């Protein structure tokens with residue numbers, strides 16, 4: 094199993110103000126799966142993604158990623174895990190404004206022992222003609238492609254996407270989903286997508302629904318709908 098979560102708990106605040114936002118999360122995700130995490134606002138999706146991504150600490154339980162137990166790891170090991178195994182894509186792209194599209198991707202390539210070729214990646218992302226533009230000269234969809242390129246250039250085993258289409262219109266959202274699907278087919282990365290868009294569940298190998306800090310439903314899809322065919 095690529096990713097195993099056992100009784101993962103998270104509490105924000107202390108004493109009388111303590112609120113448990115993850116109440117014992119258990120699941121297993123296989124290598125190469127696209128997994129979609131759905132659930133109402135405040136149910137704990139981003140918190141769970143950030144804990145899997147080593148951005149936040151858990152307060153109980155275990156997460157084992159590709160053999161590494163995050164709960165038992167030092168800060169240095171977690172930093173190495175983030176650097177080498179993890180790509181993060183956010184709703185609002187988070188590109189560096191003073192760097193071009195190409196440079197935004199290149200800075201992350203330096204972090205990896207075996208990065209993809211940046212020029213080839215720019216072509217695959219459909220950004221070749223835009224490679225020398227700065228983020229404010231790119232459309233939302235182009236910025237998200239660039240952010241995906243930045244996350245992907247390290248060739249990460251695990252790609253975590255928090256509302257990757259949340260700021261995009263319908264057709265651009267579909268393009269980005271097609272890109273994510275293509276990446277998964279080409280490179281076999283395990284991908285977790287947090288979304289409010291229920292339709293995305295149909296392109297995922299595995300679907301998890303959260304409610305009030307718990308996974309209330311999970312299943313695997315026998316038949317997938319391609320991103321191109323999704324409708325909402």
Ligand SMILES: Nc1ncnc2c1ncn2[C@@H]1O[C@H](COP(=O)(O)OP(=O)(O)OP(=O)(O)O)[C@@H](O)[C@H]1O
Pocket residue numbers: 105106114132133134135136137138139140141
């Ligand atoms: N840093 C924090 N300090 C205190 N409470 C927090 C913090 N971050 C999140 N929370 C709370 O934890 C709960 C879960 O938040 P989280 O962002 O994980 O939910 P979500 O399902 O991703 O929501 P959304 O779909 O709106 O992004 C919410 O009640 C939120 O207010």
